[in-house]
Amino acid sequence: MPLVLIHDAARPLATPEMIDRVVAEARNGHGAVAALPVVDTLKEVAASGRIVRTVDRSSLWRAQTPQGFPREMILEAHRHALTAGVDATDDAALCEQLGLHVVVVRGSERALKITEEADFARADALQRLSE
Numbered sequence: 001m002p003l004v005l006i007h008d009a010a011r012p013l014a015t016p017e018m019i020d021r022v023v024a025e026a027r028n029g030h031g032a033v034a035a036l037p038v039v040d041t042l043k044e045v046a047a048s049g050r051i052v053r054t055v056d057r058s059s060l061w062r063a064q065t066p067q068g069f070p071r072e073m074i075l076e077a078h079r080h081a082l083t084a085g086v087d088a089t090d091d092a093a094l095c096e097q098l099g100l101h102v103v104v105v106r107g108s109e110r111a112l113k114i115t116e117e118a119d120f121a122r123a124d125a126l127q128r129l130s131e
Contacts, residue, residue, distance in 0.1 A: 002071040003027065006091050011065050013126055014111040019066055021105040026068035031102035033092045034111065035061040064107040067091050073100055 003026045007014065018034045025032030042055040067090065069077075077094035080086065088094050092102045110126055112119060 001027070001029070003068055004071050004074050005066045005068045006074075007067075008065040008113065010113050010115060011111045012114065013108075013123060014064070014066060015108045018064075018106075018108050018111060022066045022068040025103055025105050026070060029070055029101075031067065031069045031073060031092055031095050031100060033067045033090075033102060033104050034064040034107035035104040036064065036107045036109065037061055061104050062107075063090055063092065063104075064111050064113075065090075069095065069102075076100075 003023065005019070005022065005026075014034070022032045022034055038057040038060040040057070042057050042060070044052040044055055046052050069091070073095060074091060077091065077098055077100065080098055081088065081094045086094065086097060088097070095102050110130075112122060112126070114120060114123055
């Protein structure tokens with residue numbers, strides 16, 4: 001079965017082990033997303049800055065990339081999104097909207113997302129540690 005792996009270039013330090021775990025799950029015929037369990041306490045905050053509540057983190061995971069899918073599955077999800085005008089923050093969300101099976105596999109803290117200037121220094125430090 002042909003697979004499609006989708007990777008965010010903002011995560012240049014994804015590990016080969018992460019990729020292997022995603023591929024292994026996608027070969028089982030469903031989507032797979034590298035992810036990490038949320039370990040921080042999460043607060044829902046009103047526009048005023050006032051804390052509204054503490055969010056239960058026990059079932060929350062931080063999605064990363066790569067994300068892997070059987071080719072026909074991700075094509076179906078993208079076709080549907082295009083015709084329905086659906087927006088999503090990642091490809092797995094497109095599959096979820098159709099009720100398609102997607103699982104998480106263990107990601108890595110090394111696969112940090114570089115979105116701000118300070119992230120480059122963290123990525124450089126991580127890269128030096130692995131050399």
